[in-house]
Amino acid sequence: MESDTYRYASGILAIIALVYYVKEPSRPRTNWLGWLCMGWAAYVLARFAYIYITTENHDLGASDWLFAFPLFFPILGIAFALYENQMEKIIAAFFIVALIMLAVTVSRTIGTITTGVAVSPLIMNNQIHGAVACGLIFVTTTFWLLHYVTTPNADPRFARLAQMIAPIILVLCLIAIYGAKSKGVWLAMAFTLPVIAVLGMRYIRIRARSGLMIACAAILLVGGIYAVRQNLDQTAGPTVRATASMIGGIWGSSNGADAITQAIQSGETPTAMDERLQLWSNGWELFSSAPVFGWGNQWLERWQQTRYATVAYTLLHNGYLEILVRFGLFGAFVMALILASFVVSVVKAYRRGLIPRAAMHTYLVCIFFFALTLLSNSNNRLAIGESLALVTSAFACWCNLRLRPAAREASPLPAAA
Numbered sequence: 001m002e003s004d005t006y007r008y009a010s011g012i013l014a015i016i017a018l019v020y021y022v023k024e025p026s027r028p029r030t031n032w033l034g035w036l037c038m039g040w041a042a043y044v045l046a047r048f049a050y051i052y053i054t055t056e057n058h059d060l061g062a063s064d065w066l067f068a069f070p071l072f073f074p075i076l077g078i079a080f081a082l083y084e085n086q087m088e089k090i091i092a093a094f095f096i097v098a099l100i101m102l103a104v105t106v107s108r109t110i111g112t113i114t115t116g117v118a119v120s121p122l123i124m125n126n127q128i129h130g131a132v133a134c135g136l137i138f139v140t141t142t143f144w145l146l147h148y149v150t151t152p153n154a155d156p157r158f159a160r161l162a163q164m165i166a167p168i169i170l171v172l173c174l175i176a177i178y179g180a181k182s183k184g185v186w187l188a189m190a191f192t193l194p195v196i197a198v199l200g201m202r203y204i205r206i207r208a209r210s211g212l213m214i215a216c217a218a219i220l221l222v223g224g225i226y227a228v229r230q231n232l233d234q235t236a237g238p239t240v241r242a243t244a245s246m247i248g249g250i251w252g253s254s255n256g257a258d259a260i261t262q263a264i265q266s267g268e269t270p271t272a273m274d275e276r277l278q279l280w281s282n283g284w285e286l287f288s289s290a291p292v293f294g295w296g297n298q299w300l301e302r303w304q305q306t307r308y309a310t311v312a313y314t315l316l317h318n319g320y321l322e323i324l325v326r327f328g329l330f331g332a333f334v335m336a337l338i339l340a341s342f343v344v345s346v347v348k349a350y351r352r353g354l355i356p357r358a359a360m361h362t363y364l365v366c367i368f369f370f371a372l373t374l375l376s377n378s379n380n381r382l383a384i385g386e387s388l389a390l391v392t393s394a395f396a397c398w399c400n401l402r403l404r405p406a407a408r409e410a411s412p413l414p415a416a417a
Helices: 005-023 032-054 064-082 084-114 127-150 156-180 183-201 208-227 229-251 256-265 271-289 296-303 319-351 357-373 383-403 405-409
Strands: none
Touching: 005 064, 005 383, 032 064, 032 296, 032 319, 032 383, 064 084, 064 319, 064 383, 084 127, 084 156, 127 156, 127 183, 127 357, 127 383, 156 183, 156 208, 183 229, 183 357, 208 229, 229 256, 229 271, 256 271, 271 296, 271 319, 296 319, 319 357, 319 383, 357 383
């Protein structure tokens, strides 16, 4: 469900973690990664305040303060540590809720889905948000199931639960993603599914039974795609053809901007693609005029002077441009450094036996899938992206915490009641 509830939940968890952290006699010290997260947040907030105070119209931008979320990452890592003993139960509860939400929304919209009309799964604001959420649920469910299928000493209760409901969740996710008609998510899934398949093959030994199950799943997937091929072409075909034509024009032209302008002006370009090209053109124009540090929360005022300022949206429909327009190359570098450090922490935690392999793969593949969806939509400015950032960053900060020698020597933080 798409709402601001995750913000309140994160705030409550942060307060709980801060209380436990202050009381802990042997609390771990903040390392360079924690200071980097909090330093970046301080920079974002200070710059926002400075521009707000010094501009005539007190520019607020649009959702610019969300980029200060790294302020909470380290303390949410402590919150993760407080509940780590309950994490298996929390994860199981999440998938039960996901199953219920998917079953309800898919069953209510299955008639519409079969007609080829777009639906919004999981009670989201629109179908794109719902499709992204279903893609993330699909990834996490896959590795949740693989973990219990391949871990001999796993809790049998959770193993049975995963084996019972995970296949249903996976099927419902695919139906919902198809029904949402989000071309960007379809493209992201097209690249993500082979990655999941390659990683999944490393979990299981190909024997007669498992090989038959894999073959049946592949046949069902390919058969399903073939059965709805006409609707797929109707939904994505015009965009694919317009994109191919535009790329051909860019390739054969000395000025790529002219080819993009022609695509925007062409009556054969689908409306959604046309609007995105206008948004991206405006975003690139703003970034080019302030490439190093960006415009901060002043960008929305500058937007009125761009070439396609009359376009219906100011959501840039590209997560990377959202960062570049506001914070330039400097901001993109800092945020990429934070993410890269998180990835390294998670991988190291797996190599030291602190987390299971499935947890590492869930983290990495979710980031990969979400990064692909950012190419066509600003999901990092939406509830689905913000909540994903908070959860994955809390997990990565917890991994970073457990990697420190002092943290391993000290007694772990007490589990919350």
